[in-house]
Amino acid sequence: MQLHKYEKIWLSFGIASLVFFLLLLGYGAFYKGTHPQSHAETIDPNHVEANVSFQPEHLGLNKIAENRYVVNIVASTFNYDFGKDENGNPVKNIRIPKGSNVLFQVTTKDVVHGFNAAGTNVNMIVEPGYVSSYETVLDKPGVYTILCNEYCGLGHHMMYATLEVYE
Numbered sequence: 526m527q528l529h530k531y532e533k534i535w536l537s538f539g540i541a542s543l544v545f546f547l548l549l550l551g552y553g554a555f556y557k558g559t560h561p562q563s564h565a566e567t568i569d570p571n572h573v574e575a576n577v578s579f580q581p582e583h584l585g586l587n588k589i590a591e592n593r594y595v596v597n598i599v600a601s602t603f604n605y606d607f608g609k610d611e612n613g614n615p616v617k618n619i620r621i622p623k624g625s626n627v628l629f630q631v632t633t634k635d636v637v638h639g640f641n642a643a644g645t646n647v648n649m650i651v652e653p654g655y656v657s658s659y660e661t662v663l664d665k666p667g668v669y670t671i672l673c674n675e676y677c678g679l680g681h682h683m684m685y686a687t688l689e690v691y692e
């Protein structure tokens with residue numbers, strides 16, 4: 526079979542591109558250990574407390590250093606569990622000083638939920654069996670509504686909380 530000169534060039538170009546992208550993918554995935562942002566960590570949805578982050582005393586806002594926070598949340602139909610305040614009432618508002626570095630870790634006990642702090646770049650899908658995490662710097666003061674943006678049943682619209690970034 527006789528290949529035309531241009532055919533050969535384009536064929537080689539095609540194969541070279543394929544090899545290049547496979548190498549790039551392999552380098553990212555295996556050498557650098559890059560994984561998608563969320564869903565890297567698995568969890569037993571029936572025993573979320575087995576993960577220390579989701580034990581009752583670690584739910585909600587945790588200050589880990591100056592200007593560094595971790596917020597742990599357990600979603601379930603139709604609630605976000607941010608733990609309890611000093612009076613034993615469920616926490617529904619998280620207050621974080623402006624400019625803080627915050628890691629959000631969310632899991633669910635039952636069905637797929639969303640976790641979106643509207644107006645910020647915090648927006649995750651939360652699936653049973655996984656911990657969804659997202660780290661960000663909150664530098665715009667305001668009160669942001671956290672809502673579920675995955676339809677999860679009749680009480681879907683009741684799943685909300687607020688995130689307050691203060692000066």
Ligand code: CUA
Nearest residue numbers: 673675677681
């Ligand atoms: Cu949870 Cu919609």
